[in-house]
Amino acid sequence: MSVDGWITGNGYRRTVCPYEGCSEVVIDECKGGGRQDCPRCKGVFCFDCGVKWETNHLEKCKREEVVFMNAAKEENLKRCPNCRFFVQRKSGCRYVTCRCGTSFCHKCGVEHCHCLSPELFADIYARIRRFVSSAYCGCFS
Template identity: 35%
Template sequence: MLIDDGEEVVRESQCPHCGRMFCAQCKVAWHVGMDCGEFQKLSVDERGNEDVMLRNLAQSQNWRRCPSCMFYVEKSVGCSYMKCRSGYAFCYNCGLQAVSHTCQSCHK
């Protein structure tokens, strides 16, 4: 049980029964590596512990998501032009749809 005394916003708390950390603001298991605003922006099917771990790994490895199908992609070599398995072509740097190998937005 949490008591709102109006003085401090409680975010991270520990369950007195099981000892696990949880977010008192989002009312879920603690979302490591992201603030409540970022967590709230995730769709419901991306909020599981494994999904958050994948998101953190993708962020640390500098992976991008296809703007069309949201599948993670990784650029290992070459220019920033990416063509996802869904067929959608986009710039790896800025995420905008690409029609050629030179992005008109970020000029890479």
């Protein structure tokens, strides 16, 4: 079993240290969230919202979280299913890669999704038909 499989299989959450130059993947072994020390850089941060810890953080965290979540919806941000970091898709393929290395579907937020739309299948099929008809005798037209 891989380390990732063991972590998720045992119900541990993980996140990425927010300190610049660190980006260590941190596991919430106590399953409590809140204040967390990074084992690599020793920076203190909030495991739940992923920002550097400061005085009265828990009160600010709850207020700011509501405002941030509303802004995240407007900006089309999705949480990585692995580390919970927010990822924004500007254009192109709906599969995005987070800074932790996890690739996932930006539409549904799942690593290996099955939410491809019928329109996308129609587009793929049309492209295949054009390629095949140009490569061969044209009998697929």
